[in-house]
Amino acid sequence: MHKDTTHIEHYVAPLEETPLAATDSVKEDVQPLSLWGEAWRNLRRQPLFIISALLILLILTVAAFPGLFTNASPDENCLLANSNGAPSAGHPLGFTFQGCDVYARVIYGTRASVLVGLLTTIAVVIIGGVLGALAGYYGGWLDAVLARVGDVFFALPLILGAIIIMQLPTFRENRTVITVVFTLLIFGWPQVARITRSAVISVRNSDFVVASRSLGVSRFSALVKHVIPNSTAPVIVIATISLGTFIVAEATLSFLGIGLPPGIMSWGNDISAAQSSLRSNPSTLLWPAAALSITVLSFIMLGDAVRDALDPKARKR
Amino acid sequence: MRVTRTSKMLSVAALAALTLSACGGGSDESAEGSGEGEANKTAIITANGTEPQNPLMPVNTNEVGGGRIMDLLFEGLVSYDADGNTVNELAESIETEDSQTYTIKVKADQKFTNGEAITAKSFVDAWNFGAAAKNAQLNSYFFESIEGYDEVSAEGATAETMSGLTVVDDSTFTVKLSQPESDFPQRLGYTAYFPLPAEALADPAAFGENPIGNGPYKLDGDDAWQHEVQIDLVANPDYTGTRVPQNGGVTFKFYSSFDAAYADLQSNELDILDTIPNMALKTFKTDLGEGRYDEKAYAGNQTITIPGYLPEFSGEAGQLRRQAISMAINRDEITEVVFSGSREPATEFTAPVIDGYNDSIPGNEVLEFNPEKAKELWDEAEKLSPWPADQTFTIGYNADANHKEWIDAVANGLKNNLGIEAEGKPYATFKELRADATAKTLTGAIRTGWQADYPSLANFLGPNYGTGGGSNDGGYSSEEFDTLLDDGLGASTPEEGAETLNKAQEVLLKDLPNIPLWYQVAQSGWSENVDNVETGWNGVPVYYNITAK
Amino acid sequence: MAGYVIRRFLQMIPVFFGATFLVYFLVFSLPGDPIAALFGDKPVNEAVAAQLRSQYNLDQPFIIQYLLYLQNLVTFDLGVDFSGREVSAVLAQAFPVTIRLALLALLFEAVFGIAFGLMAGLKKGRIFDSTVLVVSLIVIAIPVFVLGFLLQFLVGVKLQWTSPTVGGDAGWSDLILPAVVLGLASFAYVLRLTRTSVIENMNADYVRTATAKGLSRPRVVTVHILRNSLIPVVTFLGADLGALMGGAIVTEGIFNVPGVGQRLYQSVIRGEGPTIVSIVSVLVFVYVIANLLVDLLYAWLDPRIRYA
Numbered sequence A: 001m002h003k004d005t006t007h008i009e010h011y012v013a014p015l016e017e018t019p020l021a022a023t024d025s026v027k028e029d030v031q032p033l034s035l036w037g038e039a040w041r042n043l044r045r046q047p048l049f050i051i052s053a054l055l056i057l058l059i060l061t062v063a064a065f066p067g068l069f070t071n072a073s074p075d076e077n078c079l080l081a082n083s084n085g086a087p088s089a090g091h092p093l094g095f096t097f098q099g100c101d102v103y104a105r106v107i108y109g110t111r112a113s114v115l116v117g118l119l120t121t122i123a124v125v126i127i128g129g130v131l132g133a134l135a136g137y138y139g140g141w142l143d144a145v146l147a148r149v150g151d152v153f154f155a156l157p158l159i160l161g162a163i164i165i166m167q168l169p170t171f172r173e174n175r176t177v178i179t180v181v182f183t184l185l186i187f188g189w190p191q192v193a194r195i196t197r198s199a200v201i202s203v204r205n206s207d208f209v210v211a212s213r214s215l216g217v218s219r220f221s222a223l224v225k226h227v228i229p230n231s232t233a234p235v236i237v238i239a240t241i242s243l244g245t246f247i248v249a250e251a252t253l254s255f256l257g258i259g260l261p262p263g264i265m266s267w268g269n270d271i272s273a274a275q276s277s278l279r280s281n282p283s284t285l286l287w288p289a290a291a292l293s294i295t296v297l298s299f300i301m302l303g304d305a306v307r308d309a310l311d312p313k314a315r316k317r
Numbered sequence B: 001m002r003v004t005r006t007s008k009m010l011s012v013a014a015l016a017a018l019t020l021s022a023c024g025g026g027s028d029e030s031a032e033g034s035g036e037g038e039a040n041k042t043a044i045i046t047a048n049g050t051e052p053q054n055p056l057m058p059v060n061t062n063e064v065g066g067g068r069i070m071d072l073l074f075e076g077l078v079s080y081d082a083d084g085n086t087v088n089e090l091a092e093s094i095e096t097e098d099s100q101t102y103t104i105k106v107k108a109d110q111k112f113t114n115g116e117a118i119t120a121k122s123f124v125d126a127w128n129f130g131a132a133a134k135n136a137q138l139n140s141y142f143f144e145s146i147e148g149y150d151e152v153s154a155e156g157a158t159a160e161t162m163s164g165l166t167v168v169d170d171s172t173f174t175v176k177l178s179q180p181e182s183d184f185p186q187r188l189g190y191t192a193y194f195p196l197p198a199e200a201l202a203d204p205a206a207f208g209e210n211p212i213g214n215g216p217y218k219l220d221g222d223d224a225w226q227h228e229v230q231i232d233l234v235a236n237p238d239y240t241g242t243r244v245p246q247n248g249g250v251t252f253k254f255y256s257s258f259d260a261a262y263a264d265l266q267s268n269e270l271d272i273l274d275t276i277p278n279m280a281l282k283t284f285k286t287d288l289g290e291g292r293y294d295e296k297a298y299a300g301n302q303t304i305t306i307p308g309y310l311p312e313f314s315g316e317a318g319q320l321r322r323q324a325i326s327m328a329i330n331r332d333e334i335t336e337v338v339f340s341g342s343r344e345p346a347t348e349f350t351a352p353v354i355d356g357y358n359d360s361i362p363g364n365e366v367l368e369f370n371p372e373k374a375k376e377l378w379d380e381a382e383k384l385s386p387w388p389a390d391q392t393f394t395i396g397y398n399a400d401a402n403h404k405e406w407i408d409a410v411a412n413g414l415k416n417n418l419g420i421e422a423e424g425k426p427y428a429t430f431k432e433l434r435a436d437a438t439a440k441t442l443t444g445a446i447r448t449g450w451q452a453d454y455p456s457l458a459n460f461l462g463p464n465y466g467t468g469g470g471s472n473d474g475g476y477s478s479e480e481f482d483t484l485l486d487d488g489l490g491a492s493t494p495e496e497g498a499e500t501l502n503k504a505q506e507v508l509l510k511d512l513p514n515i516p517l518w519y520q521v522a523q524s525g526w527s528e529n530v531d532n533v534e535t536g537w538n539g540v541p542v543y544y545n546i547t548a549k
Numbered sequence C: 001m002a003g004y005v006i007r008r009f010l011q012m013i014p015v016f017f018g019a020t021f022l023v024y025f026l027v028f029s030l031p032g033d034p035i036a037a038l039f040g041d042k043p044v045n046e047a048v049a050a051q052l053r054s055q056y057n058l059d060q061p062f063i064i065q066y067l068l069y070l071q072n073l074v075t076f077d078l079g080v081d082f083s084g085r086e087v088s089a090v091l092a093q094a095f096p097v098t099i100r101l102a103l104l105a106l107l108f109e110a111v112f113g114i115a116f117g118l119m120a121g122l123k124k125g126r127i128f129d130s131t132v133l134v135v136s137l138i139v140i141a142i143p144v145f146v147l148g149f150l151l152q153f154l155v156g157v158k159l160q161w162t163s164p165t166v167g168g169d170a171g172w173s174d175l176i177l178p179a180v181v182l183g184l185a186s187f188a189y190v191l192r193l194t195r196t197s198v199i200e201n202m203n204a205d206y207v208r209t210a211t212a213k214g215l216s217r218p219r220v221v222t223v224h225i226l227r228n229s230l231i232p233v234v235t236f237l238g239a240d241l242g243a244l245m246g247g248a249i250v251t252e253g254i255f256n257v258p259g260v261g262q263r264l265y266q267s268v269i270r271g272e273g274p275t276i277v278s279i280v281s282v283l284v285f286v287y288v289i290a291n292l293l294v295d296l297l298y299a300w301l302d303p304r305i306r307y308a
Helices: A020-024 A035-044 A047-064 A102-138 A140-155 A158-167 A177-204 A207-214 A219-227 A229-255 A267-277 A283-310 A312-316 B024-035 B038-042 B064-073 B120-131 B149-153 B198-202 B204-209 B258-266 B284-288 B315-327 B331-337 B371-384 B404-418 B430-438 B457-465 B479-490 B494-511 C002-029 C034-038 C046-055 C062-074 C087-122 C127-141 C144-158 C173-202 C205-212 C217-246 C249-255 C260-270 C273-301
Strands: B044-049 B078-080 B086-088 B091-096 B101-106 B165-169 B172-176 B217-219 B230-235 B249-254 B293-305 B343-345 B393-398 B422-427 B445-451 B514-526
Touching: A035 A283, A047 A102, A047 A283, A102 A140, A102 A177, A102 A219, A102 A229, A102 A267, A102 A283, A140 A177, A140 C002, A140 C217, A140 C273, A158 A177, A158 C002, A158 C260, A177 A219, A177 A229, A177 C217, A177 C273, A207 A219, A219 A229, A229 A267, A229 A283, A229 C127, A229 C173, A229 C217, A267 A283, A267 B404, A267 C144, A283 C127, A283 C173, B044 B064, B044 B230, B064 B217, B064 B230, B064 B249, B086 B091, B101 B120, B120 B149, B120 B165, B120 B172, B120 B198, B198 B204, B258 B284, B258 B514, B258 C144, B258 C249, B284 B293, B284 B514, B315 B371, B315 B404, B315 B494, B315 B514, B331 B343, B331 B404, B331 B514, B371 B404, B393 B404, B393 B430, B404 B422, B422 B430, B430 B445, B430 C034, B430 C260, B445 B457, B445 B514, B457 B479, B457 B494, B479 B494, C002 C062, C002 C273, C034 C046, C062 C273, C087 C127, C087 C173, C087 C217, C087 C260, C087 C273, C127 C173, C144 C173, C144 C249, C173 C217, C173 C249, C205 C217, C217 C260, C217 C273, C249 C260, C260 C273
Parallel strands: B044 B249, B393 B422, B393 B445
Antiparallel strands: B078 B086, B091 B101, B101 B172, B165 B172, B217 B230, B230 B249, B293 B445, B293 B514, B343 B514
């Protein structure tokens, strides 16, 4: 059987006569925007991003140059006579239980706290994120091994591990922020790994990933170009909140004698020291906790903005 | 004993014997209480406690959780009244001529709660059991003064009896010490010296779970000890001693924090709490209201030990530095601000409730706050040997108990008054701190403290400062002090002994092997449901006198 | 599917050995001598200490200690702790309480976290969303011991709605308040995870399709948006269960709950190897099983995910 193929004449306007050319033309001399590039262009215009970026800039400045913000030396002149004292000239937020200036301590505590929070979060996201993404994407034995290693780490008691880590020759007489970051990293990465893995698992079967693979994109490129950018949302959430919990966790470790030495000021240390004045002078708790809240808030806002910018669906609206 | 895990700890010695004649104030009330009817006498009192860390065996109980239970379940040869005076209980008499050989007569017709008679043998067997290394009892050290202790306590020793203990007849035994010690009778109210029934020696493990005693209380049945939850004690109807229960029983509820116990106290879920938590120190008087709390100094102190083996603290410069540090600490301010008055500044090395205590021992001005003099002394030491430029003076403490606040306050004071870098050095666990202390690898000072096992000056001085003393963390050794200590122990009367021991303290005030800070004050609170609460010489409430309303 | 589950169960074996070995090694490396610490500040009688060390096998090299532990384990003998108590009895007492506490906390954070997160996500940028953000900030920035103390003081002491502490007979109702305190921090995570996922899924094609099909709004929200948003949330909850069980040290302390967290902490402080290893082994099993359940839930939540 064969088809009857009659030829009908059509009139088609020549390309030059239509306005479509301008619309469809591709500017070949401009670099195509990557997903990340496009996200950045989006991000810059968001008020949420601008506010959070300014806040973070301020916090980082305080952390780097605390001396710019206060004349009081936080370390000296803690006079017991001032214990839990009310605000006075030069001491706008009053005094701690030990008679130290609350304002100066909050300012000087920024560095250690922000360092612990930021470094731990970055380390945890890198290690947990990479391992989780690989496990979720490739599955099979790799997933089994990584997930079970994670299970073992999950079950280790933090305090047991922390005591041991503090005993390592490197840290024994020389505890720094890095010691705390290291401890929190060892116990923090499995959580990020689990979350990343779950996000990757739910994205790896999406139409756009399947499509890109059938278009010949290699397995690994598909992971990097399509799967990971679309799996970031839950990881960002976990990271931004963990930033705060790591800062608080530092306090717990220090309180148990396995964190920062007392000479290093931190919000966490002050928050746990305020415990005993909770009923007589709650303001010693209030200010370091407020500083912590503002930091977490600015990173949560930043996280929200980044997530919005990375989500092409949300963007179109 | 040293103050270990919790800041206020451990005394294990027997509770006060408040005979009607011994305590005028209380006697009327107790008499009244007993006259008001049976209901009050059967009420169960709930008190705070902690899970005993060892089986409930007197010779194996060396911490406060088990100690307060043992004191109620057992009765020794003597007990201590609320002021720390020794009162004869099972002892008919304790006699000696040379402070070295003691003849002890046991009261007749005394029984354990299982009906077994208490005889001289009950003591001798128990002490031999406790001393023998193969039985691995933690209190074995308490028998070290008895002749023949070395033979039974050596590693791999086969001897089971100490040659110094002899049973004369059913009611008499003699104790020979390796050297004269006049305070031996005072020790006999301590947990380690309680008598044991034959059952205990036959199966110590089972006994440790279900002890059979002879004290004012006994366990309420086989499952009285609900691990990590509580232990139920009921009055022992056959008890004939001086510590007669005025209630039907005591239930110790185990708490892992005083804060939780305090919350229970406020809602009348707990009747008596022996320690007010830090968080409530400023508010507890208004929280509880008048007549529901008590403050009393007891036989414990807090000190800082600066090891003599640290190069900066050796020799004459070291001595000057220790004096400077001592005078740079504002004890009055710290006890007032940090402890809300729940400590008393120390004036010597023991504690005020102890017989022979003297608050004006010559040389004790070194324990007074004097920043100018402190700085002077420090500068003088600098001339002899300069303090290493970037070195921080640290005070080690165990972070698993409440010490951070006062350590920080002391360190801040040193910073301000001496112009040196000083800070606390937390150890995560008590055992880490002890490991460094016993291995003599400390790099700075550490917090130390002592709570008396029995009310005696020598109990404070011997173990802490005697050459080779069991708790002599700083490695202090002074011939002059040792001689005075021995003389004091060998003195024929306690008064004479006290005088000599206080002379020995003059040596300590000069050398300052450790720096006395303050004496412990017990602060206790009670619920609306109980009355007649008093604190004993060791800071533990006198449980048997408490009555229900 | 069955094959997958069986494989996962088989994986427990190396995990168990790995975890116990690692934990035993860590306990072995703990600084300080647990036997010497038993004497408090009293002089350590070396003969007594030696006797105790051999009683607890502490005089053996590490590998022998570990093998002895495994050997006893075969006969279900978990050893004794320093107070002479069977470790199996310790576990039998602590775990039931802790499991109740952890499940209640999980329920609390799941129900309230997902509900509030869903509402906040649907009303992104509105006043409810901001309120919820502030609440989660408070929960993050104020440590458990403060929140726990405040709630205990308010509910237990002032209002007297419940007993301020739990104690021995820890029933479900006694554990509600501690469970809320315990679950608060994770509540913030669940809430924000749900919110973000909901926001992301609201614009997904299948949601638009479902709406276009004429499905009712509640149905679109619950069946399409919520179900597809739950994968990270469920993952978090599964991983959190073990943390709630083993890490409740502070909460258990405040409310005097005789649970696993406190016990584990005390054992670490004292260096009681057999107790620590036994508790951790149980926790590992909890993790492995919880994570298996979570993985199986993925397939139900998102039919595109399959297990072979």
